[in-house]
Amino acid sequence: MDDTLLRAREEIHALAGRRSAPIQVMEVCGTHTVSIFRNGIRTMVPANVRLISGPGCPVCVTAQRHIDAAIRLAQGEDVILTTYGDMLRVPGRLGSLEQQRARGADVRVVYSARGALSLAAENPSKTVVFIAIGFETTAPATAAVLVEAQQRGLENFCILAAHKRVVPAMTALLSAGEVPLDGFLCPGHVSVIIGADAYRPIVERFHRPCVVAGFEPKQILLGLLCLVRQIVLGRCELENVYGVAVTREGNRVAQSLIERVFEPADAPWRAIGDIPASGLELRPAYRRFDALRRFRIELGPDEDHPACRCGDVIQGKAAPDQCPLFGHRCNPLNPIGPCMVSSEGTCAAWYRYNRVSCAALADGQGGPEA
Amino acid sequence: MTTKLKADGRPATGTDAIDRIVIAHGGGGELTSQLLCRHVLNVLGNPTLNSLTDGAVLGAQAGSLVMTTDSFVVQPIEFPGGDIGRLAVCGTVNDLAMMGAQPIAMSLGLILEEGLSLAVLDRVVASIASAAKEAGATIVTGDTKVIERRGREGLLINTAGIGRQADGVRLGAERIVPGDAVILSGRIAEHGLAVMSRREGLAFASTLVSDVAPLNGLVAAILGTGADVKFLRDPTRGGVAGVLADISRETSWSVEVEEARIPISQTARHAAEMLGLDPLTVANEGKLLAVVAADDADKVVAVCKAHPYGADAACVGRIVATRPPLVELLTEAGGRRVVQKPYGEELPRIC
Amino acid sequence: MCLAVPGKIIETRGGEAVVDFQGNRLAVSTVLTPEARQGDWVLVHAGFSLTIMPEEEARETWSYLKELGAAEAQADG
Numbered sequence: 001m002d003d004t005l006l007r008a009r010e011e012i013h014a015l016a017g018r019r020s021a022p023i024q025v026m027e028v029c030g031t032h033t034v035s036i037f038r039n040g041i042r043t044m045v046p047a048n049v050r051l052i053s054g055p056g057c058p059v060c061v062t063a064q065r066h067i068d069a070a071i072r073l074a075q076g077e078d079v080i081l082t083t084y085g086d087m088l089r090v091p092g093r094l095g096s097l098e099q100q101r102a103r104g105a106d107v108r109v110v111y112s113a114r115g116a117l118s119l120a121a122e123n124p125s126k127t128v129v130f131i132a133i134g135f136e137t138t139a140p141a142t143a144a145v146l147v148e149a150q151q152r153g154l155e156n157f158c159i160l161a162a163h164k165r166v167v168p169a170m171t172a173l174l175s176a177g178e179v180p181l182d183g184f185l186c187p188g189h190v191s192v193i194i195g196a197d198a199y200r201p202i203v204e205r206f207h208r209p210c211v212v213a214g215f216e217p218k219q220i221l222l223g224l225l226c227l228v229r230q231i232v233l234g235r236c237e238l239e240n241v242y243g244v245a246v247t248r249e250g251n252r253v254a255q256s257l258i259e260r261v262f263e264p265a266d267a268p269w270r271a272i273g274d275i276p277a278s279g280l281e282l283r284p285a286y287r288r289f290d291a292l293r294r295f296r297i298e299l300g301p302d303e304d305h306p307a308c309r310c311g312d313v314i315q316g317k318a319a320p321d322q323c324p325l326f327g328h329r330c331n332p333l334n335p336i337g338p339c340m341v342s343s344e345g346t347c348a349a350w351y352r353y354n355r356v357s358c359a360a361l362a363d364g365q366g367g368p369e370a
Numbered sequence: 371m372t373t374k375l376k377a378d379g380r381p382a383t384g385t386d387a388i389d390r391i392v393i394a395h396g397g398g399g400e401l402t403s404q405l406l407c408r409h410v411l412n413v414l415g416n417p418t419l420n421s422l423t424d425g426a427v428l429g430a431q432a433g434s435l436v437m438t439t440d441s442f443v444v445q446p447i448e449f450p451g452g453d454i455g456r457l458a459v460c461g462t463v464n465d466l467a468m469m470g471a472q473p474i475a476m477s478l479g480l481i482l483e484e485g486l487s488l489a490v491l492d493r494v495v496a497s498i499a500s501a502a503k504e505a506g507a508t509i510v511t512g513d514t515k516v517i518e519r520r521g522r523e524g525l526l527i528n529t530a531g532i533g534r535q536a537d538g539v540r541l542g543a544e545r546i547v548p549g550d551a552v553i554l555s556g557r558i559a560e561h562g563l564a565v566m567s568r569r570e571g572l573a574f575a576s577t578l579v580s581d582v583a584p585l586n587g588l589v590a591a592i593l594g595t596g597a598d599v600k601f602l603r604d605p606t607r608g609g610v611a612g613v614l615a616d617i618s619r620e621t622s623w624s625v626e627v628e629e630a631r632i633p634i635s636q637t638a639r640h641a642a643e644m645l646g647l648d649p650l651t652v653a654n655e656g657k658l659l660a661v662v663a664a665d666d667a668d669k670v671v672a673v674c675k676a677h678p679y680g681a682d683a684a685c686v687g688r689i690v691a692t693r694p695p696l697v698e699l700l701t702e703a704g705g706r707r708v709v710q711k712p713y714g715e716e717l718p719r720i721c
Numbered sequence: 722m723c724l725a726v727p728g729k730i731i732e733t734r735g736g737e738a739v740v741d742f743q744g745n746r747l748a749v750s751t752v753l754t755p756e757a758r759q760g761d762w763v764l765v766h767a768g769f770s771l772t773i774m775p776e777e778e779a780r781e782t783w784s785y786l787k788e789l790g791a792a793e794a795q796a797d798g
Contacts, residue, residue, distance in 0.1 A: 005704055031723050038648070040705020084767070085646075111574075112768025114750060134767075137723035140770045144752045189723035192764060192771045205542075217703030244774050245764050251772055254753045333715040353707040567745070577744035637744030644742060646724045650774075 008221040016046045023049045023231050024180055025224065026316055028055030028130070028170060031215055033346055037353035039217040041224075049188055049228060051067030052316035053349075056168050056187055057316065058133045058267040059086045059342035063268040064302040066162045072297055073129045073160065074105040080123060082116035083131040083156045085109045090341045095304050113145040120149070120157035129291045132159040137189040138281055139163045140254035145259040146282075146289055148297030160289040161282055162353075164267060166190050167198055168278035173208045179316040181208060188242045189213040193248025193258075196240040203230045203238045261286050268314050271304050271311025310337035313346050320350040327351065355366060384594035391486040394445040396516025404416035406514065409491055413499045414478075418510045427474055434535040435474075438465035442527040447494065450564045451579030454527055455497035457655060460584045461606070462531040467586040469656065470541050470593060470604040471533030473507035480514045483524035494525060505584035507531070512540040536593055545600040548691040552625060553660045555588065555674050556581070556635045556682040559611055562652035563641045574644070580639050583656030588679045595673050597666035604658050608712055611650040613659050614697040615711035617689075625697045625707070627687035650699075651712040661689065725766035727774055730759050738766055 016023060027033060033053045036042060042051060044340055051256040055061050062114070064368075071094045074081040088098045088109060101107040106126075110116050113130055114213070120128040140158060149157045166187060173179065191212045199210040209230040213223025222241045230237060236336065240246055268280025284288050292299070308330070309323035320326050320339070330336040332348055339345035394401045411420055418426050440461050463473050478498065482491065484698040502509055517524075561580040585604065592599060605613045610632070614625050629701060634649055642649045662670050667685045674680030692698075697709040728740040728747070736752045740763060748767065751757045754770045763770035 009704065028724070037707060038701070039703040040699070040701040041703065043705040043707070046701070114768045135723070137725065137766055137771070140753050140771075141750075141767050144750060144769065185724065189725045189764070189766060189771065192725070217701070217705075221703075224768070245772050249421040251753060253755060254771070352710050461793050575746040635744075640726065640728075640743040641745045643724075644745060644747070 004111075004218055005221055008218075008225045009201070012049065012221070012225050012228050013046050015228050016049050019048065019049070019232050023228060023317055024052060024182050024183055024233075025049065025186040026052045026054045026173075026179075026181050026183075028054040028056040028166060029185075030060070030342070030345070031189070032185060032187065032213075032220065032348050033057070035215045035217065035220060037349040039220070040353075040355075041217060041220055043279045044221070045224065049224070051185075052181070053346035054173070054271065054316055055314040056135070056166065056340070057154065057314065057342050058138075058164060059090055059343050060310065060345045061169075061269045061272070061337040062090070062162050063270045064092045064304065065268065065299040066160060067096075068094045069102055069292060070097060070129075070131050070160055070298050071095065071298050073291055073295060074100045074107050075131075076127070076295060078126045079106065080119055080126050080128045081107045082110045082119060082128060082129070083112075084133065086342060087131055087133060090338050091335060093300070094294060096341075104134070110179070113128055113141045115148055116125050117154065117157055120154050121152070124156060127156045127158065127294075130157070130159045131162065133162045133164075134189070135164055135166050135190050136258070137187075139262065140193060140257050141250075143257040146261050146286055147257065149158055149289065150286070156360050158289045158294050160291045161262075161280065163280040164269070165264065165278050165280065166257070167194070167202070168264075168275055169269070170199075170202055171206075172272075172275045172278070173199070173223075174202070174208065176315075182231045183209040183211070185220070185227060186210050186212040186224050188246060191240075191242065191246040191250065193251050193254045195248055196238060196246050197248045198250065199238055203236060207236050209236050210238050211323075212238075212242050212246050214242040214245065216339065222332065239264065252346055268302070269348060270302065271308070274317060308337040310339045310347070313339050320347040323347070343361065371436075372522060379432065388498070389426045389488050390583035391482045391484055391488065391491070391516055391518055393518065394508060395482065396514065402514065409488060410480075410495055410512070410514070410717060413492075413495050414502070414509055416510075418508070419512065420557050428632075429509070431474065431476050432533060433537060434471075435532065436466055436471040436533045436535050438462060438469075438533075439530045440465060440528070442529075446568050447490070447523075447525050447526075449580055450576070450656075451561075451567050452582040453497050454525055455494035455495050456501045456582050457580075458527040458529050459498055459505060459507060459584065460582050460655060462529045463501075463507055463584045463586050464604045464658075466531050466533035466654075467589040468541075468604055469533070469535060469537045470539035470589065470602070472586055472590065473531055473533045475510045475532045476502070476507050476528045477510045478512040479528035480512065481526040481528070482514065483522060483526075484516060484519040486523050486525055489611040491524070491525070501584060505586055507584075514663050523683050536590070539593065539600065541602055543601055543617060544660050546617065546621045546689055548621060548623055548689050549664045550600060550661050550689040551664050551670075551685050552627065552689065553662060553667060553670055553674070554610065554633060554684055554686050555585075555658045555660070555680045556656075557635050557638065558605070558654055558657060559634060559638045559642055559647075559649040559652035561655040562609070563638055563645075563647075565653075566645065567641070574641075576637065576641055578635075578641060578712065581654060581656035583679050585656065585658055585679060588658065588674065588677045591673050591677050592660065592670055595669050597670050598663035599660055599666075599670070600663070601661040602658055604656045609649070609651040609653055610659065611697070611709050612646070612711050614709055617661065618695045618697050621689070622630075622695045624690045624692040626690050626692075626700065627697065629699045629702045630700075631684050631686045633682040633684050633686075648712075650697070650709060664688070723766055725771055727762055727764050727766045730757060730761050730763060730770075733757070733759050738763070738770065740770070
């Protein structure tokens with residue numbers, strides 16, 4: 001094992017050992033959740049360092065009403081519906097995009113928004129709808145593609161605007177004050193765009209240390225080490241261990257593009273509710289690219305399963321195995337909530353990678369065959 | 371005999387002008403015969419196949435017979451390192467090989483989509499011929515059907531294979547016990563990633579090529595060492611994770627695998643990372659996973675490494691008695707996590 | 722959220738670049754990193770380069786920590 005990793009691990013244990021109370025750290029970002037699980041990082045930190053997965057999974061937090069709208073858009077005449085792979089299996093009230101595809105809708109997975117725009121250029125008799133999800137890492141891509149669509153006069157292209165912003169979500173969580181959080185591991189790639197200084201209000205207003213880290217295990221351990229050190233020593237600062245990619249001010253070009261095309265708006269987060277200024281809405285100059293407007297679709301209600309605790313899970317109020325549906329009725333083959341469908345959803349990651357929950361299921365608490 | 375294509379843009383006459391499959395090719399009449407003669411038998415032909423009887427007589431066989439069947443629907447039908455034809459032969463031969471059997475005879479069912487280019491068909495049939503020759507497999511009977519156009523220039527293949535099991539072969543999950551070694555014959559994830567690189571919507575070029583290969587020679591070499599080989603399986607759909615999960619479920623033992631020992635190229639590792647895929651879940655078409663008695667692990671790895679299709683073989687883990695039965699990966703980072711059977715289509719992600 | 726992978730630009734063409742990731746090549750838009758040049762390492766997400774990464778700095782993560790450790794030893798007294 002790498003020497004750096006070993007030393008970071010030892011230091012975390014030494015520091016955490018100086019405190020008897022649990023150290024609760026939220027890793028906001030879904031990609032951190034997956035990396036932590038894939039690398040087995042929870043098995044490397046002491047028991048009193050608790051990693052809580054936050055609402056940083058864009059798929060998990062996309063409101064049901066937006067998924068239902070995507071499905072209705074897919075059913076449109078001469079529509080090619082394009083989406084990132086992450087969204088294909090997420091269930092709304094009307095089922096999932098994957099199911100629509102099986103019923104004959106033209107639903108295509110794209111790796112990039114540019115792929116969606118190319119499809120529009122190649123298929124002038126069809127309307128290409130692109131499901132625009134993701135946080136500030138992905139929003140600039142959508143913005144760039146819309147600017148290009150406008151410049152090229154590609155009117156047969158439109159988007160379902162469902163981008164979200166990370167810092168308002170963190171602020172809302174802290175304002176609600178329902179989960180004792182000692183610090184935040186901040187998402188490396190969102191930070192590439194918004195800059196490390198974007199978290200300063202969290203540090204200053206809520207007095208929680210924030211450390212920006214990348215996604216390799218070394219990065220995560222270093223980030224955790226800095227966080228644990230701050231917490232144990234009673235410090236409250238903004239740190240960045242991902243300096244190779246993240247600057248204090250972020251990517252100004254990307255930020256300008258976002259500002260040119262979008263403006264902050266209140267947005268519904270699945271199973272949480274509306275969070276102020278947490279979404280991105282199209283500015284008037286770009287509103288004709290709004291798919292809901294173009295196809296005259298009204299957003300419907302959200303109807304989450306009454307027993308589903310996805311909302312609590314993504315806010316860190318409950319662990320996946322505290323949801324009554326986890327494993328038995330809700331599992332990756334038959335997901336009820338988005339946290340189980342999305343490969344970076346906390347519940348899916350827990351189910352796939354966590355020995356403890358696998359053991360509990362195997363002990364006869366039911367659940368599907370592997 | 372060569373394919374007759376349109377020449378100089380001047381329409382040739384009659385059936386010579388056809389350069390694509392049309393529905394009539396499946397009609398069982400003159401056009402079908404022409405298709406078979408000019409595009410299948412000319413390359414694959416052998417006395418048994420050429421007689422075009424309803425069935426092939428194999429004659430009495432000594433030893434235990436193994437039979438397998440498989441269907442091939444891969445898209446695109448031609449990909450870096452191979453095509454659906456090579457895949458069909460190797461897939462069938464490998465299913466037999468995992469049972470310790472060498473191929474005696476194969477059937478070949480072709481389902482051709484209206485609109486399929488005959489030039490593509492010729493390439494696929496040539497691949498079938500060369501793969502069959504390499505594996506020592508003979509195609510003794512076949513069938514051809516044509517389906518209506520679905521816009522994909524499609525070709526689907528169904529096969530059945532019959533093989534003879536080597537004497538003294540005792541392969542089965544029930545023989546696996548704690549302490550046994552888990553061996554992989556080489557670098558993983560190349561087939562699945564090579565195919566994905568050609569899929570529409572992804573458009574990334576890669577130096578990765580499919581590893582599709584017939585493994586019956588490698589299996590014969592392994593069994594020929596006299597090592598106590600308990601179990602063989604090729605990690606196709608579902609990847610290595612799928613096979614390990616199956617072993618754990620079938621035996622009720624746990625499997626411990628070390629991530630650092632798993633052979634994988636940097637290119638494959640990065641391609642998987644780009645797409646957000648776990649390499650353990652990606653399909654392989656020219657690799658095998660073996661469970662052997664601990665004392666024989668080194669011998670088996672050595673004989674693999676001496677074989678062209680086993681150059682990067684390694685012992686990657688072992689069977690352990692931990693309960694409940696799980697597959698655990700000791701990660702390169704120094705942690706542990708559970709490996710489970712993937713749930714289905716692994717899709718490229720942004721998150 | 723946010724699978725982004727570092728790669729090296731091997732060719733630029735206007736607002737696009739061909740990026741190499743250990744033998745895998747992708748055409749990406751460089752509109753978010755207009756100063757990117759051939760030979761630069763960039764972080765790529767969903768078909769766009771997000772930032773230019775100085776190659777040497779990637780290796781210095783551990784030294785960041787060593788500095789911190791030294792400062793700590795002083796503060797703790």
